[in-house]
Amino acid sequence: MQSPLPFFPEQASNFAGNVDALFSFILLTSLFFSVLVTLLTIYAAFKYKRKQPGEVGAEDHGNMVLEIGWTIIPLILALFMFAWGAVVYVHYRTAPKDTLDVYVVGKQWMWKLQQPNGRKEINELHIPVNRDIKLIMGSEDVIHDFYVPAFRVKMDVVPGRYNTMWFRPTKVGKYHFFCSQYCGTNHAVMGGWVTVMDPSDYAAWLAGETGDVNPVSAGEKLFTQLACNTCHIANGTGRAPSLNGLFGAKVLLADGSTVIGDEAYIRESILQPKAKIVAGYQPVMPTFQGLVTEEQIQNLTAYIKSLQTQPVPAKGSGIAPATSGKK
Ligand code: HEC
Ligand SMILES: [Cu+2]
Structure with a gap:
């Protein structure tokens, strides 16, 4: 599915379509009501403006149908947004079995990543397409955050504990990742590239070089x-x-x-x-x-x-x- 709004980054993971659809729904719903309320306010300001000096306002005893309407409709909309968000979130927080586990360490100001076979990378992550990937992440100093916009996934990387996140890349290509938690002087350059490869290319890449112990x-x-x-x-x-x-x-x-x-x-x-x-x-x-x-x-x-x-x-x-x- 393509992004419904034109300003999204490329969609390159299993989560991207859902996240974009939910985001667009919330954005468009909010936009619709913001515009509606603004226009009605402007309209009412002109329509009910005092036209003669000394004019007295009409009495208003409220309107039950309106009161109920503008309570129930937003309630249903808000609950719908919540439920949809919960479904997407729980899916994202529940890693499937049999993931390819990559260990990630964040430190000021670089990312160290290690493949299951031991191959280490700095600010680069190579992974096979259409495979469930789990990142197990720790920090050596302060709070960082691993963010891959094209996958629509991000997770804080916190000293003193592991945080994990999973995703399935769906498109071969190169995607930027960032540290998205301000972490000091060189925070802005603390990022790199995820390279999503065909499984055979990935296997060849994994086998190439490396004196690293797994x-x-x-x-x-x-x-x-x-x-x-x-x-x-x-x-x-x-x-x-x-x-x-x-x-x-x-x-x-x-x-x-x-x-x-x-x-x-x-x-x-x-x-x-x-x-x-x-x-x-x-x-x-x-x-x-x-x-x-x-x-x-x-x-x-x-x-x-x-x-x-x-x-x-x-x-x-x-x-x-x-x-x-x-x-
Ligand atoms: C002096 C003995 C001793 C040493 C040395 C020791 N452990 Fe333990 N460990 C224990 C005991 C006793 C328990 C069970 C009681 C508890 O939970 O603290 C345990 C529990 C654990 C558990 C939880 C096990 C479970 O079945 O839930 C892990 C994991 C663990 N140790 C890892 C390690 C690692 C890794 C090291 C070395 C870096 C280590 N231990 C060194 C005695 C030791
Ligand atoms: Cu950082």
Whole structure:
């Protein structure tokens, strides 16, 4: 679908059509009523102007039909805008399964991006067309914001946490992205280009050059270097829960509640281990706040996400650990 209004940027993602349609609807509705009210005001000002000195205004007792009309119609319109907006927003905030995950770090004043195979880029993002992409984003300093106008997606990138967003590019091409949260002197130049490629071109691009270690192996190395592996033993016999199968699973906490083991939870477990204690374990994990860089946290997260073989549930979960046949 083409943009209904002439001043939109190119539409190059699955969200663009919907966002533009909603935006145009709200804009045109507001414009219609603004013009209507302005014209009626001007008309009334002339029509009911005092024409003779000493003229007395007519009495007015209101009009029920009008009162109800201009209450109900805007109410319906506003609720319709809200509902439509909610549908678009929920779709945007709910990433599908099986996305291509790109890690993004914002810092004054550049963007560092890393592909699942480890290939790193600065202020450039290469992605295949018609594939669901998820950006997992952190900041090393202040609040930034990743904005791709042609995709109609933007998301704040906030220090101390991950924010994620997803989209599916629908058109091969090059699209500008920007930092859209004022972040200091060189904020204006903190941007770059998203290159959307045919899947075969993308595969060729991915395979080309790169001495970069992929985030999963970098994370695996860190896991040993930081001695995470002394407590987190793969088969679940250590002082800490096995991290096998954690990603995407439901984790039972000591206070009886549950959380989903997503990127945000893994990150929080590394930086503020005491925030959520896994049922059946002592809160003995030290915090790694200040000891690991944003990139290292992403590497650890990628590594933990990759541990999907042979899930070992935590002791407190009440489920027997998966065994491979023998006791
Ligand atoms: C001194 C032992 C110890 C070390 C070292 C340690 N952890 Fe932990 N970790 C624990 C314990 C105990 C828990 C469970 C209690 C809790 O939630 O705090 C835990 C929980 C976690 C969880 C949540 C697990 C779940 O099943 O929900 C993650 C993720 C995690 N640790 C990652 C790490 C990483 C990454 C490192 C290294 C950077 C690390 N841990 C180092 C003891 C440790
Ligand atoms: Cu910025």
